[in-house]
Every structure is written in structure tokens, then in C-alpha cells.
Amino acid sequence: MSACGDHDIYLNGIRVVQKFFKFLVQHNAYLYLMLYCGISILLIRFEQDDILSKIRSGGIELQASVNEKISSYQYLLNLRNENERLLKINAELLSRALSNEAALRKARERHELVSDSTFNPSGYIVASVVDRKFSSKENMLLLDAGRNRGVQPDMTVLTPRGLVGRVVSVSDHYAKVLPLIHSDFKVSVRSEKSNAAGVLSWNGGAEHIAHVEHVPISTPLKKGELMLTTDFSTFSPGGIPVGRIVRIRPDKLFYDIDIWLSVNFSTLSQVLIAPVKKDPEKFEMLNSDLPQEQPANIKPEN
């Protein structure tokens, strides 16, 4: 009887276990859910644990390195556009730099021009040489000052170093200058020491050498003497340096003199324009007699 009772208990136990496993099989999704959620909650709870922190930081490092790679590929893909953009910026900056540099140089040159202690520039117009033609067909300078700034024909163009030329025609914003190194240009000059006067002209050839004629051989002249413009000139103020004597050749009556011009025309960039010399009576007299100098709009000086 007791053995039979034990057997029943045993069978009942098996049934309970079977039911339990049947329940587990039927509802294993909930068990899985509980298991997974439990693990997850434990991980949340012990998030700051050393091992988890290490895993997490390793993962973050991995993510960062992959992101870096992705970014580098994106960078490579965008490189062409970036290059084009930079080229545009470079061109713009280069243009600005060149413009600034040109403005600075111009300002410096103007400053040098007007700050010459030996020369008083008041009343003079400062101008820049914007073009220069030196050829067999044309030899002239173009200045960026015209009628609007008070420039008139026959005004003298000079620098503190010496005479440059004469204004021959004027537009509103520009003035054309017949330079000293033009075969049509003539101006009366005198020696600084002996006051011996002559007529300066340029016959072509070297840009820095001009000739002075009609200086009587009786006049004491030496090499290295400075030649200045005279007050006889119809356009030029007197006393403007022109050049220094480098060679003297006596002829029958007059010297044939070569002078080294004071102004270097090859580097000329800033000039002064002297106020026009107003002496109509003298001009009239000269025109009626033997004109030595004539206004440019009629005929060059001779």
C-alpha cells in the first residue's frame, strides 16, 4: 500500500514537471523576454563597471575610427570641389594682393616725388605715367591727369630730378606728353656755372644722351657741369635740371655738347606738371620774329 502511495506521488511529481516544461515550451517567448530583459537591466545597472566601460570605450573608439575613415573618403570625394573653390579664392586673393601692391607702390612713388626737399611741389599737378610708347612711329608718354585736373597744353612735365617733356594734347582725363627724348623736342638750356646758353635736342640713339648746340666756344665749359632750363623758354620754368655734360667737342663757332639726362625715362612712373607759363606778349613777340620755341599744338620747339 505504501509502495503504491509512493508510486502515485512519484507519478504526480512527473506530471507537475511535465506541466512545467509544457508551460515553458508554450510560453518560452516570455521566458526569453525575461532572460534578455534581465541581462539588459543588469548591464544598465552595472554600466560603469570596468569591463563594460572597457567594452564601451572600445566600441566608441571603433566607431570613431570608422567615422574618421568615412570622413576621409568624403573628403577625397569632395576634394575636386574643394580644389576649385580654393583656386577661386586664390585667384581673388592674388588679384587683391596685386592691386594693393600696385596702390602701395604708387603711393610710395608719389610720396617720394612730393617729399623731395629741394623742390616745392605746391601748385604742381602730380600724375602717373599710364602709358609710354617709344618706337620708330611714336614716342610719347601718357599721363593720368587731364583737363579735369587742370592740365593744359604746353605745361611742363618734370620730376625733382629734371625735365621730362611738355604736354602736347589733353583730354578730360589724360594728357599726352612730348618727352625730352623726342626728335621734335627742343628747349633752351644754360650752364649752371657759366650761364652759357644753348638749345637742347635729342637726335635718337641712346635714351639717356641728348645734345646741346649753339653754345659759343668762347664760353668756359667743363665736363660734369649741370645744364638747366632757361627763362627764355616759352613753356618751361627756368632752372629745371636737364642733365650733366659728358662730352664737349669744339666746332668752328660753337660747341657740340653731349649731356647725360637727369631723368631716367625707362623707369619713369610719377611726374609733376608745372603750371602753364603765361606770357602772351612774349609769345607774340617770338612768333613775329625768329621763334626759338613754339607751343606744341602748333609746331615743336626749334
Next chain:
Amino acid sequence: MTKTLTFSILLLLAACLLQVFAVSRLTLFGVSPDIVTVFLAVISVFTGQRTGMTYGFGAGFLCGMLGGNMGVGMLTRTIEGFVAGYCHVPEDSHATLTQKTRMLYLGSVLATFAGNLVFNLVKNPLGEPLLYRIFVSGAIACLMNLLLTVTINRLILRKTLSE
């Protein structure tokens, strides 16, 4: 069987990487679409709750490890797999294509909402009000994931579902 399992695991891995490194960058009102949730919804709908949850647990581990939210990620993904599993369509169900598609969409939306709810209850990275996070962000996330599911269904799953 092993082949299918390997393929699924590789797909899960690819989805996780895609999510962490690419899809998470596409945000709308601070919410981004979640390709892993969609993947879990597909798995749960076609293979059942238990598999869905297991995949979710794994995906949560991987994404959480890369993103720094391992515990929360695992919990969220597990819940997503579990919830989407309620839309499970057994192989022998004789369901039509439309029914399967509907279940897929429903599973995706439910999984997204549940995942969003759990995540927002645990974490609040933007410091927004809870109700806003649950309902507004949840709705946006559901909409985005629904669109993603529709796209994936049209491009990839339709043929499989019709079989």
C-alpha cells in the same frame, strides 16, 4: 538552415553597421529612421517572437557597443523583437500577400513605437519632456520607419512574400 541563419546574422550585422555609421546621420526633428528596427520587424513577423527577440538582443548588443548604450540598446531591441512578434505570420498560415504586407507594416510600427517608448523611459539625451518624446518623437519615428519598411518591401521583400 545553417546557411539561412548565417545569412540572417550577416544581414543583421550589416544593418547594425549601416544604422550606426550612415542612417543615424539622417535626422528629422532629432529623430532618425532605424533600419535595425525594420530588420527586426521583418524577422519577427516571419519567424516569430523568440527569434525576433534573440536577434534584437544581439543587435542591441552590437549597436549599443558601438554607440555606447549597450544595456539600453539591448533592452530596446529585445522589446522591439518581442512586440513585432505579435504580428507573426506562420509559414503555414495561407495568408495572402496583402495580409502579410499589412502585418509587416503593423509589426514595424509597433516595434518602433515600443522601442521608442522603452528608450525614452530610460534615456533622455535631448532633455525633452517625456510625453513629447513618447508621442511626438515616437510618431515621427513610426512614420519614418513605416516609409523605410514600405521602401524595403517594394524593393526587396515583395518577391519573397509572394512566394
